[in-house]
Amino acid sequence: MSDNCLLGALFYGGAGLARCPHRNTVTSMTTCDTLSGYLFLLFLLSVTFDTMSVFLSASPSKRYITLVIVLVIGLHYLFSITYDSYGVSSLSGLSDQFLSSNTTDRVLDVDDIDVRYYSNYTERRANATFVLLCRNSDLNGVINSMQSAEDRFNRRYNYPWVLLNEEPFTEQFMHRVSLITRAPVHFGLIPRDHWFQPEWIDENKARAGRQKMMAQRIIYAGSVPYRNMCRFNSGFFFHHELLQPYRYYWRVEPDVRFFCDLEYDPFLYMQEHDKVYSFTISLPEWEPTIPTLWATVKEFMGLHPEYIQSHNAMDFLSNDGGNTYNLCHFWSNFEIADMDFWRSEAYQAFFDFLESKGGFYYERWGDAPVHSIAAALFARRDQIHFFRDIGYRHDPFQHCPSGEQFDAGHCACDPKDTFDYHQNSCLPKFEALFT
Numbered sequence: 001m002s003d004n005c006l007l008g009a010l011f012y013g014g015a016g017l018a019r020c021p022h023r024n025t026v027t028s029m030t031t032c033d034t035l036s037g038y039l040f041l042l043f044l045l046s047v048t049f050d051t052m053s054v055f056l057s058a059s060p061s062k063r064y065i066t067l068v069i070v071l072v073i074g075l076h077y078l079f080s081i082t083y084d085s086y087g088v089s090s091l092s093g094l095s096d097q098f099l100s101s102n103t104t105d106r107v108l109d110v111d112d113i114d115v116r117y118y119s120n121y122t123e124r125r126a127n128a129t130f131v132l133l134c135r136n137s138d139l140n141g142v143i144n145s146m147q148s149a150e151d152r153f154n155r156r157y158n159y160p161w162v163l164l165n166e167e168p169f170t171e172q173f174m175h176r177v178s179l180i181t182r183a184p185v186h187f188g189l190i191p192r193d194h195w196f197q198p199e200w201i202d203e204n205k206a207r208a209g210r211q212k213m214m215a216q217r218i219i220y221a222g223s224v225p226y227r228n229m230c231r232f233n234s235g236f237f238f239h240h241e242l243l244q245p246y247r248y249y250w251r252v253e254p255d256v257r258f259f260c261d262l263e264y265d266p267f268l269y270m271q272e273h274d275k276v277y278s279f280t281i282s283l284p285e286w287e288p289t290i291p292t293l294w295a296t297v298k299e300f301m302g303l304h305p306e307y308i309q310s311h312n313a314m315d316f317l318s319n320d321g322g323n324t325y326n327l328c329h330f331w332s333n334f335e336i337a338d339m340d341f342w343r344s345e346a347y348q349a350f351f352d353f354l355e356s357k358g359g360f361y362y363e364r365w366g367d368a369p370v371h372s373i374a375a376a377l378f379a380r381r382d383q384i385h386f387f388r389d390i391g392y393r394h395d396p397f398q399h400c401p402s403g404e405q406f407d408a409g410h411c412a413c414d415p416k417d418t419f420d421y422h423q424n425s426c427l428p429k430f431e432a433l434f435t
């Protein structure tokens with residue numbers, strides 16, 4: 001090929017490289033195609049000149065080759081400006097096409113669990129998972145919570161999610177939830193005897209308890225499913241087969257919000273600092289929901305003094321050395337904790353004792369006071385952690401970090417709106433354990 005044609009090819013290559021990558025916007029199309037058009041005109045002039053000289057001086061076979069080259073380049077240019085999907089107009093276009101087809105394969109290949117699961121495998125991870133108990137009807141709230149947890153933390157860590165339900169999750173539920181995260185998501189069915197009211201519970205006594213509570217206008221007073229949920233969270237979730245591989249969990253509920261970026265791994269923090277339980281908000285329980293709980297706890301302590309830690313957090317629970325319960329508990333809709341603690345001999349014996357009294361159904365014992373009392377008595381006080389830097393909301397309360405932690409976390413909450421030192425907060429009692 002002559003020098004002129006080479007010059008033309010250079011012009012054309014320039015025209016190809018000048019194509020804007022975002023052809024779906026009007027502005028970029030106009031700018032790009034105008035520039036491309038000028039360069040192509042120059043190229044046409046050059047090719048025409050070259051072709052004429054070849055035609056005039058060359059043999060018939062050379063004329064034929066020249067015509068084919070001009071035809072191919074002309075068609076190629078025509079396609080490149082007519083169809084967006086025809087993207088091979090330059091070297092960069094070629095490489096873009098190659099890379100993007102690779103990426104698409106990786107994202108869409110759902111069987112390739114290793115790629116999805118180990119996408120951050122170079123960084124250290126704890127043996128941990130998110131846990132979310134919910135109904136199919138909670139779908140939108142579940143999506144909100146998961147998106148918040150993913151955006152503020154898990155998109156960089158890809159810890160798995162375990163979602164549990166006493167009914168099978170619908171296809172639509174599983175599809176929408178799986179789109180929210182690149183991490184593995186496991187959907188589990190709760191065994192019947194871990195969820196429903198046991199046969200040996202005296203239903204007449206349970207009904208009388210519900211009616212008494214309804215008369216006192218206590219929230220969820222008449223709800224049996226709510227009691228099932230509290231009992232499941234107290235004594236069974238950590239026995240679910242999908243949670244057996246894991247030690248640490250982060251409990252998430254529908255419609256909660258995480259306000260701040262978390263730039264470190266709280267699971268590893270728990271592991272490395274020998275923590276077993278953590279919280280963001282603490283407050284008093286409604287006394288009418290647990291009228292006999294503390295008497296039951298004291299009875300258990302009398303039977304099993306060997307399970308009570310010497311450096312425990314009894315002073316968080318009681319203002320009189322354990323005689324009465326001050327109702328303080330950690331709000332369990334947020335928990336990052338160690339399931340081996342719940343699986344321990346001490347906690348198992350404690351839960352079995354509570355269960356034998358039937359208080360989950362005759363009263364409305366919540367998993368929050370049950371977990372809190374156990375953590376305060378069977379763990380050392382320094383094994384309980386307040387995640388001051390995790391901005392978190394579950395209606396109607398929130399914890400918002402302040403000062404450096406607020407800035408570093410790019411927090412979206414109002415730092416003045418935080419439950420920490422609200423008149424009903426039990427945080428001062430927790431902090432007093434360490435002064």
Ligand SMILES: Nc1nc2c(ncn2[C@@H]2O[C@H](COP(=O)(O)OP(=O)(O)OP(=O)(O)O)[C@@H](O)[C@H]2O)c(=O)[nH]1
Nearest residue numbers: 133134135138164165166225226229252253254333
């Ligand atoms: N599968 C299932 N999950 C439930 C049921 N009841 C509650 N949950 C879940 O258990 C957790 C606690 O229930 P919530 O209704 O949020 O109880 P709460 O936090 O005390 O009260 P509010 O959030 O103020 O309604 C949430 O993750 C719920 O999605 C139920 O009947 N079935």
Ligand SMILES: [Mg+2]
Nearest residue numbers: 253254333394
């Ligand atoms: Mg809730």
